[in-house]
Amino acid sequence: MDGARSSEAEVLAMAEAYCVALHESDWEALHAMCHERYFMTSAKPGAAPEGEPVFFDKATFVERAKNRPPFAGEPVFEIFSVDVEGDEMASVKLSVDMKPRRFHDYLGFYRIDGEWKLVTKLFRTVSEAI
Numbered sequence: 001m002d003g004a005r006s007s008e009a010e011v012l013a014m015a016e017a018y019c020v021a022l023h024e025s026d027w028e029a030l031h032a033m034c035h036e037r038y039f040m041t042s043a044k045p046g047a048a049p050e051g052e053p054v055f056f057d058k059a060t061f062v063e064r065a066k067n068r069p070p071f072a073g074e075p076v077f078e079i080f081s082v083d084v085e086g087d088e089m090a091s092v093k094l095s096v097d098m099k100p101r102r103f104h105d106y107l108g109f110y111r112i113d114g115e116w117k118l119v120t121k122l123f124r125t126v127s128e129a130i
Contacts, residue, residue: 011090011109012082014116018107019096023075027066034058035110035117043124061121071099087111095126102127 014033021029038058056064076097084090090109095102108120 007084007087007090007111008082010116011084011092012079014109014118015079015082015092015094015107016077018118019077019094020075022065022096022098023071023077025065025068025070027062030065031058031062033118034061035112035119038117038119038121040121040123043122073099090116100128101125 017029018033020026021033036058038061040056040061042054042056078095080093080095082090082092088111092105092107092109094105094107096105097103102125103123104126105121105123107118109116110119111117
């Protein structure tokens with residue numbers, strides 16, 4: 001497997017692990033996969049004044065996962081795209097169900113010291129009832 005395909009497979013595996021960790025509320029896995037300067041932005045309608053994003057840092061994101069029970073059943077998610085650029089950065093577009101909601105996430109990864117780290121997440125709720 002050449003470098004580009006290897007990197008794509010690594011990022012895909014990270015994205016899948018992210019979805020499973022969200023479903024299982026595995027805050028330790030989320031803590032490990034996120035860079036210390038990880039930053040998340042929510043475009044969820046109704047979460048803030050109209051048109052205003054909501055921002056979260058790594059500590060807030062991990063704490064939210066730590067304080068909620070795992071979701072029932074098997075994880076449900078779909079990876080729409082994985083795009084690796086220059087073997088040091090990548091983006092992933094995916095859909096993940098956290099019942100009763102479905103989210104679309106845009107994840108940004110960066111290779112640091114040979115390891116992929118999640119550095120940014122932009123997401124929005126696409127369905128309130130699934």
